[in-house]
Amino acid sequence: MTIDCITKNPSTLSSFGEHKEDQQRSLVFDSSVLKQEADIPQNFIWPEHERPNTLKSKELKVPVLDLGDFLSGHSSSFKEVASLIDEACKNHGFFLVVNHGVDASLIYDAQRYTDLFFDLSLLEKQKAQRKVGECFGYASSFTGRFRSKLPWKETLSFRFSSEENSSNIVKDYFKNTLGKEFEPIGKVYQDYSNAMSTLSLQIMELLGMSLGVNRAHFKDFFEENDSIVRLNYYPACQKPNLTLGTGPHCDPASLTILLQDNVTGLEVFVDNEWRSIVPNSNAFVVNIGDTFMALSNGRYKSCLHRSLVSDKTARKTIAFFLCPRGDKVVSPPEELVDEKTPRVYPDFTWSTLLEFTQKHYRADMNTLQAFSNWVQQKGT
Numbered sequence: 146m147t148i149d150c151i152t153k154n155p156s157t158l159s160s161f162g163e164h165k166e167d168q169q170r171s172l173v174f175d176s177s178v179l180k181q182e183a184d185i186p187q188n189f190i191w192p193e194h195e196r197p198n199t200l201k202s203k204e205l206k207v208p209v210l211d212l213g214d215f216l217s218g219h220s221s222s223f224k225e226v227a228s229l230i231d232e233a234c235k236n237h238g239f240f241l242v243v244n245h246g247v248d249a250s251l252i253y254d255a256q257r258y259t260d261l262f263f264d265l266s267l268l269e270k271q272k273a274q275r276k277v278g279e280c281f282g283y284a285s286s287f288t289g290r291f292r293s294k295l296p297w298k299e300t301l302s303f304r305f306s307s308e309e310n311s312s313n314i315v316k317d318y319f320k321n322t323l324g325k326e327f328e329p330i331g332k333v334y335q336d337y338s339n340a341m342s343t344l345s346l347q348i349m350e351l352l353g354m355s356l357g358v359n360r361a362h363f364k365d366f367f368e369e370n371d372s373i374v375r376l377n378y379y380p381a382c383q384k385p386n387l388t389l390g391t392g393p394h395c396d397p398a399s400l401t402i403l404l405q406d407n408v409t410g411l412e413v414f415v416d417n418e419w420r421s422i423v424p425n426s427n428a429f430v431v432n433i434g435d436t437f438m439a440l441s442n443g444r445y446k447s448c449l450h451r452s453l454v455s456d457k458t459a460r461k462t463i464a465f466f467l468c469p470r471g472d473k474v475v476s477p478p479e480e481l482v483d484e485k486t487p488r489v490y491p492d493f494t495w496s497t498l499l500e501f502t503q504k505h506y507r508a509d510m511n512t513l514q515a516f517s518n519w520v521q522q523k524g525t
Contacts, residue, residue, distance in 0.1 A: 174286035205420035471496035
């Protein structure tokens, strides 16, 4: 890609050059411009050892948990579901949930409005521009944070809170940030976030049962969750074998509930190889994050995963990242700590971990350990 193909208005696009005058202007990923080019910019080319496999990866067989009986209160299925979760979370931390109780029309609208947002012009999307050091807003490939190994994607992230005085937090975000005409879209994502919060608390009950602690322990811990919702858009890429939609990482949050479209792209690193999770239109993909790995005292795994891009079509997903209230102390229940299994990670608050990943450390497979070391060094 040449400098000339990028608009040089500092309020919109800047070149990919490293000259001093360019450093004052933010780097912006605009797929409508990039898709016209035969090559992709150097900033988006990943080191050879991290690039996607040239051969199609094998499918990862993950447990499919039918929540129908659990949500109906039929206790006969609880043990079986908890056992499946336990096996998955000790191995790689990924599973699917079906019959989850989330209304199909709400899922459809959430996906439809994802298309609508990312189809907006760059200037319209930039009304929600994410500020440096923050985790909410519109990001064009995280160009404000990094200048190499850039992900081939756009995102819109917004805050959700289950506290009573925040019942319209998502709807108000869309109206206040993008304009009053976006209030109906905000209402859809408010309802979707509420549904994801409810589903995540139900999953937390099952996680408590599978770990052998009080069924309500983790549900109560996350009752007043302060979570993150992220719309992801991975445009088609002319050189998908050179880049990644999202680089290898473990989610810093507690639990991720992912809604995929029908385009394959999610890969998990299991048994020293990348394996794909094929989209299932009836299921959500659920995975354990770093914060819950700490809550489980390391018994359940936060697994390395990444997203690929396609040269044929765009891929869109919606992720709900369950997070505790910012001032909650993340500490495992006493049932999970004994002489054989001493404490693995120090106590911390979610707000401290979030700040660490936004200002000090690019999330990867070592995030939780690097954060633990950082916390312990600060305490000495």
